[in-house]
Amino acid sequence: MAIASSSSSIRPLNHSSLFPKCPSLSHHSQFRPPPPFSPPSFRSTVRATSAVVLERESITQPQDTTEVELFACPVCFEPLVRKGPSGFNLPAIYRSGFKCKKCNKTYSSKNIYIDLTVTAGTKDYTEYQPARTELFRSPLVSFFYERGWRQNFNRSGFPGPDEEFKMAQEYFEPAEGGVLVDVSCGSGLFSRKFAKSGTYSKVVALDFSENMLRQCYDFIENDDSILTINLALVRADVSRLPFTSGSIDAVHAGAALHCWPSPSNAVAEINRILRSGGVFVGTTFLRASPSTPEILRPFRQRIQGNYNYFTKEEIEDLCTTCGLINYSSKVQQSFIMFSAQKP
Ligand SMILES: C[S@@+](CC[C@H](N)C(=O)[O-])C[C@H]1O[C@@H](n2cnc3c(N)ncnc32)[C@H](O)[C@@H]1O
Structure with missing residues (x-):
């Protein structure tokens, strides 16, 4: 299918198409959690070198290593120290524990994914995101996402x-x-393709929704060809990405910009983690109409509905304002794929 250039005409977005009627669940979710996993507990000892040594108190595997990780602490962005079997694949990562030696905070696997949100480990505090984010945390929406939605x-x-x-x-x-x-x-539709392609040394499937990540694991579990390859599942907020600055080569965000609580914080954060020359590619639904008149802006959410839709000019402006260069886009009706690079 030929995708027209950015000058092609844009048809107004059909909002109802975003909310397909979900058929009622005739059976329970097919999700089968992996065997229970007890995260390793850490005891940290400051040695003369000031290095923090992490000692795993639970079952130790012969190949256990302590290494500095790709993942960073979402609080302070220091690289995490990992204790566990080496390798960047689901079984190795989920038998590992992670710790920020600056914040002294530990992050462990939730059986399926590593929770690297700032709120990971909170006991009493709970926080709610806007409806466009919370919607996808629902088990029902997550289940049907790749099955019709x-x-x-x-x-x-x-x-x-x-x-x-x-x-x-x-x-x-x-x-x-x-x-x-x-x-x-989401449920890893593209993460699986990127991982299977063999194009990348590591692929991180990252989402805020626990249930999307569970669906993602379910799809991976049924595909032996990706269960043990270079893929990790991470729970994180796009506005607080758990990676050090300049450490990532490529960021993909399919059909996501309109769901983010703050697209500007998210794109600025994507710019932060990309290395020089790194590439950001996103897709979203375009808004056909021009910007909401100033007087109506306080009611923009009511007028537009749950999601944040932008015009193609606004998306380019957002990327360049956040410091990205070489912006280009392809448009077909309300669909836009855009790309920009870190200088
Ligand atoms: C429409 S789905 C897109 C899934 C997939 N990328 C695709 O192309 O089909 C939007 C996803 O954005 C995620 N999302 C919403 N708010 C987020 C946030 N603050 N941080 C990270 N992900 C978020 C939702 O959980 C959901 O899985």
């Missing part, structure tokens, strides 16, 4: 996962062999 996007011009993946891979050519983070991966 996502297919509905084609009506608004999305060319479908295979074509979107092909288009993204072209933009990502400068990042080949590097680390790719699939931000707001």
